[in-house]
Each structure stands twice: as structure tokens, then as C-alpha cells.
Amino acid sequence: MTEDGELHHGGDYLRVAERTADPEVLRRLARADYPFVWHAIARNAAAPADLLAALSVRRNSIANDNHLLRLVAAHPALTGAELEGLVAVLAERLREGDRPYAAVLELARRTEPAAGLLLRLGQQPGASARLRRGINRRLAARPVP
Secondary structure: OOOOOOOOOOOHHHHHHOOOOHHHHHHHHHOOOOOOHHHHHHHOOOOOOOHHHOOOOOOOOOHHHHHHHHHHHHHOOOHHHHHHHHHHHHHHHHHOOOOHHHHHHHHHHOOOOOHHHHHHHOOOOOHHHHHHHHHHHHHHHHHOO
């Protein structure tokens, strides 16, 4: 933030997104049209699940979108219905041909998503054989409950 407390350019937004622990401030910052700010919010441990879910549907470019989806998939606050919502977003992006492979593999590292959900992602149009192998490897590496 600048001396007058205002955000004047993307760098100001980025610094606040990286440093604040206030979820309400993060929500306000997420309204900006700066994908690098969305990425910083998704890396911020204070980002709440509902905000992460809202970020997962934001669009900029395939590269920025896929990077954001990977960050959201890795965020520990994303659980429950928001996590299931991310699975639906990833399925849609696969069908569209956007190849959010890193986000799918990041989800497969986590223990929360059911294996069946992840295997279905691997069967979506747009999923590659390499993605399916990655999903299977990560599921096999999960701790046994």
C-alpha cells in the first residue's frame, strides 16, 4: 500500500495480497483484474475456501488460469464442497482442452478427494494417458487409512 493507504497499481495489490492475513482484504483484492494478484491470494495461507473457489473460475489466459488452478488445488483451506467444486471446474477445463494437468495432479497428492473423483478426471475428454498415469501414481502413493 502507498503512504496514503491507497492501492495505485498492480504492485501495490500484489504486496498487500502477499502480506495480509485479513480474509476481507483478500476478498477485496480478488476483484482486481490482475492474475498475478489472484496467484498471490491463492498462495496466501489466510485465503478462505470460499474465496479460493471463486478464484478458480476466474479467467485470463490458459497459462495463468492453469497456474491459478494448481495453486488453488494445493491450498489446504480448500476442503469439502469447495474442493468438490474445484473438481467440477477441472473436469470442465479438461473438456474444453485447457489441460489443467498440474492442478489435477496436485489434487491427486491430497488425501481428501475421493479416488473415484480423480479417476473420473483422468477419463475426461482432454485428459492424456500421461495424466492418467500420474493420477494412478499419486493415488498409489497416498497413505493407507
